[in-house]
Amino acid sequence: MNVTELKSEGLKNEYKVTVSAADFEKKVDDKIKKISKSAKLPGFRAGKAPFEMMKKKYKDSVMGEVLEDTIRLATEELVKDKKLRPAMQPNVKITSFENGKDIEFEVSVENLPNVEIKDFSNISLDKFMAEVPAEEVEKALKYLSEARKETQVVEGREAAKGDVVMIDFVGSIDGVEFQGGKGSNYPLELGSGSFIPGFEDQLLKAKAGDHVDVKVTFPENYHAKDLAGKEAVFAVDVKEVREPKTVEINDDFAKSMGEESLDKLKETISNRIKSDYENASRMKIKRQLLDGLDKEYSFEVPESLVDAEYKAILEQYEQAKKYNQLDESEKAKSEDELKKEYKEIAVRRVKLGLVLSQIGQEAAVSIKPEDINEAIMREARKYPGQEKVVLDYYLKNKQAVEALKAPIFEEKIIDYVIGKAKVTEKTVSVEELYNFNDEAPKAKKTTKKSA
Secondary structure, eight states, rough: OEEEEEETTTTTEEEEEEOOHHHHHHHHHHHEEEEEEOOOOSSSOOOOOOOHHHHHHHHHHHHHHHHHHHHHHHHHHHHHHOOOOOOSOOOOEEEEEOOOOOOEEEEEBBOOOOOOOOOOOEEEEEHHHHOOOOHHHHHHHHHHHHTTOEEOOSSSSSOOOEEEEEEEEEEEEEEEEEEEEEEEEEEEESSSOOOOTTTTGGGGTTTTTTTEEEEEEOTTSSHHHHTTTOOOEEEEEEEEEEEEOOOSSSSHHHTTOSSSSSSHHHHHHHHHHHHHHHHHHHHHHHHHHHHHHHHHOOOOOOHHHHHHHHHHHHHHHHHHHTTTOOOOHHTTSOOOHHHHHHHHHHHHHHHHHHHHHHHHHHHOOOOHHHHHHHHHHHHHHSSSOOOOHHHHHHHHHHHHHHHHHHHHHHHHHHHHHHHEEEEEEOOOOHHHHHHHHHSSOOSSSSEEOOO
């Protein structure tokens, strides 16, 4: 194999590779000899046919496979000999392939950059924390009691906001029923906003036994495109009017929630809220760190990686656009502005990914089985009552387990860097803790400083 460098610009290298006709012919012969051991030709026992006859029969069919293997092995040897670090699979272009002549092809490689990791002790980070207000616990208790409230039938009075009406309904457009517009014994809480705007208002003051023709217009952005913006009439029969029963928040209520007392329930709620605050704090310090690393490091990033990341972001954008899930900031920008912004995001992600990867290598960060198990348990806890289903899913799905490894690896590297940086703990208000705008929150007091 003969290699000639054609171009070297930044991270990109191009080479011309020549494999002699004799070497290639030998590989073809070796392949045919291997086939000959078991192949049969008329008039000959398996493995006994003359080689030249076998070659005449099989040469054309094996040349493609031998060519593919030759190029693959030559490219691997080139990468090893030149000590290249391909960011993506090298691009190969065959420039000459004729019977009896040398094979020539070009290999284009985009390399990973060399990233020199700097001293982490120069990094200063603020860890923002908030105390759990008593009113937040009370608010959560009220929410739980609302979720568990029962209703009782009331006789003779009109339905009011907060009541639940049991209804049968049939929707139609221009006198024709439409799919999904029919229901029976449906419990609708008036004022909940769970139905189309204007629907619930027209049932206020209705009594059990009343028939009401509810006239509404579907929103322009309604998820069912065939109904969006259209006027409809729902024939509604009110079967019952029910009012909510007051749920007393006491020890008995706490026991119904699986806790031994109201104080214990409050403690559990407070700990859950505190956990949410810690997650927000983690997000903030992580963003500080990534922003700092983004500013600290400047190097050329592989275009191929940026293009792949940019393509993935665009696909997410197109999906969000298709299902009307763009946020307000995206809706306010032109497509050209968004594409420019997404390109910058792609560059940042690739750069930070390379920095974190290098940190991980130098720090010998590794993923242990217990890290995987902990991540799976965290996922399971997100679905109360369905934990076993989640665990079984990961037990049977190796790809899902593999998908957990990248974020676990990243978080372990983040923890490693934070552990080396100068971290100042600051107590802020809940509002400031959840403020993720660029402006840093004003600390109420500094509680602790650590190196």
